[in-house]
Amino acid sequence: MSIALIDLHPATTDLKRVVQEGLQRQPRQLPAWLLYDAAGSQLFAAICDQPEYGLTRTEITLLESHAADIANAVGSGVVVEFGIGNAKKVDPLLRALRPKTFVALDISRSALEDSLTGLASQHPAIQMLGICCDHSQLEGLPTHPWLIGERLIGFFPGSSLGNFTPKDAVLLLKRFRHLLAGGPLLLGLDQPRDPALLEAAYDDAAGVSRAFAFNLLKRLNRDLQGNAEPQNFRYEACWQADQQRIEMALVSRCSQTIQLAESAWSFEPNERWVTEHSVKYTPDAAAIMAAQAGWQIQQRWHDDQDQISLHLLVPSN
Structure with missing residues (x-):
């Protein structure tokens, strides 16, 4: 054997800069690799075992x-x-x-x-x-x-x-x-x-995909001294026919301002924070x-x- x-020795990513750049975009979107800290990787492995x-x-x-x-x-x-x-x-x-x-x-x-x-x-x-x-x-x-x-x-x-x-x-x-x-x-x-099948695959009944997305908030709060409240967001997986992709997002439930990456970020009700997408x-x-x-x-x-x-x-x- x-x-x-x-x-x-790949360069260390400037997490604060990446998050600031992503949250300045419209719509707000962070790179999908941010989902994969240790807990996120375990959750993704569990997603792969879901029936959907x-x-x-x-x-x-x-x-x-x-x-x-x-x-x-x-x-x-x-x-x-x-x-x-x-x-x-x-x-x-x-x-x-x-x-x-x-x-x-x-x-x-x-x-x-x-x-x-x-x-x-x-x-x-x-x-x-x-x-x-x-x-x-x-x-x-x-x-x-x-x-x-x-x-x-x-x-x-x-x-x-x-x-x-x-x-x-x-x-x-x-x-x-x-x-x-x-x-x-x-x-x-x-x-x-079938969009219904794709949306179910990325929003499983057991809630593992939702936990995967919300783990991103936990990671950012931990690593960038944030105060984002998970209960103020909901998770959605939506098929976008015009772009032939499924988009996963955290959607603001209310008007709110969070502190993250040494900046304040204001969200309107129903404003989307895209966590990842998957083109088909x-x-x-x-x-x-x-x-x-x-x-x-x-x-x-x-x-x-x-x-x-x-x-x-x-x-x-």
Whole structure:
């Protein structure tokens, strides 16, 4: 069992500046990564287990049921996952591809250490390399003996791309194309469907999604000496057909002023504070986005309802 970690010491984010910039926007919106402190990450893992949220289960099923076909289409090489998460999804991919080396990129060193230790126990024959970095700022993978002369295979599952605006999604896919140096990318995407089903998926009956959003208030109050009162907000998940996305927001229940990030912020009744959004892509929209980033879709696997899909992207030139 071999594990190595390269820490590129990603720059510490100026949380106060990020929050001030986000709350100055109209509508007010903060980047989705702020949701993922330790408590938020645990809540998101619980969201993935809710009956209304089928994305994680379906994607794992796709990877398992199409393992041989995916392995044949992708070919051999080093698997590179952009953002390790809880490593549930890469496990079936590693079983299918059996690469010599797996590389995980994540901004959290502790997440890398925990996930790679768990994966190494399940895949002792695979070399595990963690790179602590902000992959959105990375110009190239660091030099390491396990990577010399190896073909790279990117993996970005879970509809994570949907958390970016379409413009930023194209920029991210361009960066992946650069980092993978001619290698393919296995990309997970979620598609538009019945708005009621999507809204339920992001506002589950057990209230885990609501707790996930309200944990953001707890984090900001704690880290930025804020006084936002959770009872003065309500949580909403709304489908926005014109932008083909589901938007999650905290909505002010009243006229109020909160102190946060060394500033005062006034909210009107029903004013929205967007916590995240998830863009859904039809097959045609996915192909257009891929082409704009210099990729073409070589193959696509989807569930029986054709709602969740995995796309094999290869450089178009």
